[in-house]
Amino acid sequence: xxxxxVRRLALTVPLLLLVSVIVFGLSQLIQGDPAVxxxxxxxxxxxxxxxxxxxxxxxxxTAAQYGIWLGGAVRGDLGESFYNNRTVAAEIFTRFPVTLSxxxxxxxxxxxxxxxxxxxxxxxxxxxxxxxxxxxxxxxLAIPDFWLAMVLVTIFAVNLQWLPAIGYVPFTESPSEWxxxxxxxxxxxxxxGAAGLARQVRGALIxxxxxxxxxxxxxxxxxxxxxxMKHAFxxxxxxxxxxxxxxxxxxxxxxxxxxxIFSLPGMGQYFYTALINKDLPVxxxxxxxxALIFVVLNLxxxxxxxxxxxxxRLG
Numbered sequence: 001x002x003x004x005x006v007r008r009l010a011l012t013v014p015l016l017l018l019v020s021v022i023v024f025g026l027s028q029l030i031q032g033d034p035a036v037x038x039x040x041x042x043x044x045x046x047x048x049x050x051x052x053x054x055x056x057x058x059x060x061x062t063a064a065q066y067g068i069w070l071g072g073a074v075r076g077d078l079g080e081s082f083y084n085n086r087t088v089a090a091e092i093f094t095r096f097p098v099t100l101s102x103x104x105x106x107x108x109x110x111x112x113x114x115x116x117x118x119x120x121x122x123x124x125x126x127x128x129x130x131x132x133x134x135x136x137x138x139x140x141l142a143i144p145d146f147w148l149a150m151v152l153v154t155i156f157a158v159n160l161q162w163l164p165a166i167g168y169v170p171f172t173e174s175p176s177e178w179x180x181x182x183x184x185x186x187x188x189x190x191x192x193g194a195a196g197l198a199r200q201v202r203g204a205l206i207x208x209x210x211x212x213x214x215x216x217x218x219x220x221x222x223x224x225x226x227x228x229m230k231h232a233f234x235x236x237x238x239x240x241x242x243x244x245x246x247x248x249x250x251x252x253x254x255x256x257x258x259x260x261i262f263s264l265p266g267m268g269q270y271f272y273t274a275l276i277n278k279d280l281p282v283x284x285x286x287x288x289x290x291a292l293i294f295v296v297l298n299l300x301x302x303x304x305x306x307x308x309x310x311x312x313r314l315g
Contacts, residue, residue, distance in 0.1 A: 020288070073288060088281050098267075101182060108190070113191070114201065117198035123228060125202075133202065134199075134202070145257075165184075165262070184262065193247045193251070200240045203239070211235075213231065214227060241305070245297045256269070256271060259272075
């Protein structure tokens with residue numbers, strides 16, 4: 001197992017270098033001269049623009065600029081925002097816990113709803129409960145999370161006034177208010193994820209229940225609960241693990257619309273504002289972090305594969 005993990009880590013290094021090249025390439029796609037923005041925009045003087053170009057190393061070759069940027073990124077220096085002169089790393093450090101709070105709560109909702117639904121439907125394929133779960137999961141997948149978010153706000157925040165519609169309270173200030181402000185984002189993001197997870201669990205479990213080792217376990221007189229949970233579900237969980245990994249990565253990196261709807265000061269809103277303002281260092285920093293999250297989660301999924309299926313390690 002240790003050798004397999006080391007091998008996967010070694011393969012991750014060139015992937016991260018490729019990601020860094022792509023992220024740095026964003027600077028070549030932005031129209032206009034970033035030095036003009038830093039020097040004051042329309043009020044910039046030629047001397048100010050030239051000074052900004054030297055400070056940003058834009059007077060050097062592209063390869064040299066990449067080397068300087070990569071060296072800073074490795075040290076945690078992602079540059080400064082063009083508009084508020086705050087370091088990107090400091091802003092990410094402040095905002096990432098908000099996005100992480102949303103993602104963790106949403107993935108909890110996904111697991112709590114998706115796994116039982118998939119198990120119930122997979123154990124009784126073709127039954128009435130299976131048809132209900134299949135219809136519910138299909139409906140959940142068809143509903144966009146932003147539309148569901150607006151419906152939840154209308155019902156629970158505007159009409160019933162049970163929960164706040166916007167805003168965020170840090171956990172350290174008030175755990176109860178922190179949760180109250182995040183219930184709606186958790187549900188809006190967690191329900192579509194639960195729908196996809198339930199379908200994956202159902203399909204994988206149906207296939208596993210038809211295998212010979214399940215028939216053998218039943219012939220030995222093992223209780224049905226042990227047959228399903230100890231034997232079938234573990235072998236059927238490889239596909240659902242993939243869905244969970246992708247879902248959690250999406251929840252961490254794809255919360256732009258939901259954070260805007262609920263006015264959450266997280267990474268999504270930070271990235272959205274940077275796109276509007278063409279704030280290149282912020283865009284690069286957020287994209288690099290998002291790509292790193294996907295790479296790390298894919299690595300964790302591979303490790304879980306190796307744990308659930310020893311054949312993966314041997315391969």
